[in-house]
Amino acid sequence: MTGSDPSSRSALATLTLSSQNLASDPLLALIAAISPPYQTTVILSKKKDEALSLLTGPDTLTHRNAILRSLCGMALHNALDTLGSSPALFLGGHSAPSFAGASPVSALAMAGISSWMSVASSLREQGKEEVAVLIGQLNEYFVARSFLVPSSGPTLADFDLYLAILEKVSGGPLDEMVGSNVHTRRWLEQCDASLKDLVVVASKNAVFSKIPIPTLPQGLEPKARPLPVFFYGDEDASQVAEVASAAGTAVAAAAASSSDKSNKSNKADTNKATPAAKGGELTDEQKKAAAEKRAQKNAEKAAKKPKADAAPATTSADEINISALDIRVGKIMKAWEHESAEKLYCEEVDVGEESGPRKIASGLRPFYKLEEMQGRTVLVLCNLKARSLVGFPSHGMVLCASNADHTSVEFAVPPEGAKIGERVIFEGIEGEPEAENKVAKKKMFEKLAPDLKTDENGVVVWKGHKSMTSAGSCKAVNGMVNAQVA
Structure with a gap:
């Protein structure tokens, strides 16, 4: 079956894909559906093992990311990156200027x-822990940005x-994971x-x-935001407070139960008997009634507060500190390439346990050669629950420092002379590590990692507290400064 007439002479590219490609890759399906039919021939194969490919003139692309960028740019003469002819600027409007010589801004944006x-x-080859870390990193990245690259709207990279x-992670769990990361939340809602x-x-x-x-996966449910109340600037503080009080009284009255109707009726009669002040201001009687109501509400709130000697029902993020994480000195005894995940190394790491080395998977193949992994002394986060990474049982995380866009990654390492299995502590912070189940249930790593x-100076710190071993402080191996460690 073809998405457009294969005999059309105006087609510039031929996209071949399978139904499985469409079902598993909603972005690819959207781009294929939106591509101008007079420029693109889409061949939808019934073979499950049909290789994804894009034929443009004499060249054939087979890498999924390259195919998407080509469809949005050069392959179709920038039809999906031109204002007025595309529903979105998939490359941020940075591909079209390349005919006249790309600007530095456009060149950096494309890269x-x-x-x-x-x-x-x-990220697709990693777990939820890495997603949580990325959400925190994105929140810092989006403080001064709207999207991943300079653009008036989401680009192919954002999508x-x-x-x-x-x-x-999606839906409710995603909402919980995003939490108070408001900048990431804004970006997620806009992409959705x-x-x-x-x-x-x-x-x-x-x-x-x-x-x-x-069918798109479920994103965040946009939260209702109250409409603002406008003032003209000539009101004094008491007038503003009175308006707010009157608005609160009106809301409370609307939500009251039917058992209070008689009392409200009496109050309404009293208010009717008292003429309102000029200019819409509250009368003395109304001010007094509002003050009494506020006092009653404050008394009710005070009664509901837990007593000082009562134990809190839950542990807040502020009460958790880095001592909850069990970070130890480890040594990679053996490393090999994952048989099916091109980004992953599989490792056996000695962290001083009687049971022997742990098996850990790390997405470090783009950053380190295999021979650089063998015998490396590293920092290992040990009290994470064991999980499967592309079929490999991974129990722990090798910590690394990385820049904001994760294009540069360095091992976080202990000083020379640190003992294998020694726990890393942080100056001025005391406490024992929590159990793996509690770390997972309370999402402690996600809360502490940002x-x-x-x-x-490249020293690993948590809120300014230096990481320490018996031999000294821990650092990024090449001294990367002001970097995220995860």
Whole structure:
């Protein structure tokens, strides 16, 4: 079956893919459906093992990320990156200027899109812990940015990373994981809304493309935001407070139960008998009634507060510190390439346990050669629950320092002379590590990881507290400064 007439002479590219590709890759399905049919021939094969490919003139692309970037850019003469002819600027509007000579900003943006898509590919091979760390990193990244690269809207990179996150965690669990990371939440909500708009466009094109419309995973449920109350600037503080009090009284009255109707009726009669002050201000009687009501509410709130000697029902994030994590000195005794995950190394790491070395998988193949892994002394986070990474049983995490876009990664290492199995502590912080189940249930690593960094000297710190062993402090192996450690 073809998405457009294969005999069309105007087609510039031929995309060959299987139904399995469409079902497992909603972004690929959307791009294929939105691509102009007079420029793209889409061959949808019934073979499950049909290789994904894009034929453009004499060249054939087979790498998924390269195919998506090509479809959004050069392969179709930038039809999906031109304002007015595309429902979104999939490359941020940075590909079209290449005909006249790309600007430095556009060149960096195009490189950034490629890098962020590589991050998305790597994330798909990792677990929820890595997603939680990334959410915290993105929150810092988006403090001064709207999207991953300079653009007026989400680009191909934003959509790809967003969908990679949703493959690991979505809906309610994602909302809980995002928590108070407001900048990441804003970005997630914008990507979700933009993707839904693209689905509408793809649905209209389905009449011609014959490509099934993908079902998007569940993103965040946008939270209701109250409408603002406007003032003209000539009110004094008491007037503003009175307006707020009157608004609160009106809301409370609307939500009251039917058993209070008689009392409210009496109060209403009293208010009717008292004329309102000029200019819409509250009368003395109304002010007094509002003050009494506020006093009653404050008394009720005080009664509901737990007593000082009562134990809190839950442990807040502020009461958790880095001592909850069991970070130890380890040594990689053996390392080999994962048989099916191109980003992963499999390792046996000695952390001083009688049971022998632990098996740990790490996404370090893009950053270290295999011979650089063997015999390396590292820091290992040990009280994480064991999990399967692409079929490999991984129990722990080798800690590394990385920059914001995860293009540069360095081992976090103990000083020379530190003992294998020795626990890493942080200056001025005492406490014993928590059990693996509690760390997972309370999401302790996700809460603590955003503050685990290197300082201006490359030393591993948590909220400014230096990491220490019996031989001294721990550092990024090449001295990477102000980097995230995870």
